[in-house]
Amino acid sequence: YxxxxxxxxxxxxxxxxxxxxxxxxxxxxxxxxxxxxxxxxxxxxxxxxxxxxxxxxxxxxxxxxxxxxxxxxxxxxxxxxxxxGIETHLEEVDLTKVVSDVITDAKGLATAYGVKIEFNANGFSQKVKTDPLLLKQALFNIIKNAIEAFEGVFREEKGVKVNLKKEKRKVIISIEDNGSGMTDEEVKRAFDLFYSTKSQGMGLGLSVVRRIMDALGGEVRLVSKKGEGTKVELILTHG
Ligand SMILES: Nc1ncnc2c1ncn2[C@@H]1O[C@H](COP(=O)(O)OP(=O)(O)O)[C@@H](O)[C@H]1O
Ligand SMILES: [Mg+2]
Known part of the structure; x- marks a missing residue:
């Protein structure tokens, strides 16, 4: 065996x-x-x-x-x-549904890590013109990282909070975890191709996220503090 x-x-x-x-x-x-x-x-x-x-x-x-x-x-x-190199297929998309779908896909992994995912759509009902498959892939990569951030970390409550909000002509999907957090050096290198601090990591996830958000005319932001947690924002413009 x-x-x-x-x-x-x-x-x-x-x-x-x-x-x-x-x-x-x-x-x-x-x-x-x-x-x-x-x-x-x-x-x-x-x-x-x-x-x-x-x-x-x-x-x-x-x-x-x-x-x-x-x-x-x-x-x-x-x-x-x-x-x-990323081809986009844009359509009017219900963001609440996109986010729910990805969270459903990530449920198994979350359970394995003992992590609770909370989703607050804040009554969000704005349709956005974007590529749902690409956006799902980007969001999945971020949520996967958020869950994996609890590897070897002790917490009373292990949680990933996903929120939707609107700011002027921007819509923001934020993903916040109270996992390991990152040092400044790790934050600097996080989006580099093949950069990974995980023994089994490929270091592709975030560089793919960046490429996707570029292709969608959006943005990705990451703030993190070692020992506290990480917040990532996927930002799209509409209208
Ligand atoms: N939510 C997070 N919490 C802590 N570290 C993170 C988080 N997201 C990304 N990282 C760091 O960024 C690195 C690169 O992430 P990624 O490109 O997805 O590659 P991988 O997940 O294969 O390591 C990770 O190895 C990890 O060090
Ligand atoms: Mg990853």
Missing amino acids: CLDRKLKERELILGKEEEKAKYFRELAGFSSQVAHEIKNPLNSISMAIQLAKQKGLSEDLLKIIECEANRLNSIVQRFSSVSK
């Missing part, structure tokens, strides 16, 4: 390593393509500057520099839209 379990664990770890490796390969391919494409215009600019140093700056050299800089600009623009 033990050997079997060890093998299973090994499989799990291997699975993650493979995923990471794939991600790195894609990233490496992407970077080398970017590097390749910006090399030529960059060379032309360098050459024009060298010539300008030797013979003085002429109208022609300025033209070259301007033209190549424009080329660089369009390359960067093209690649940054690729790297965002």
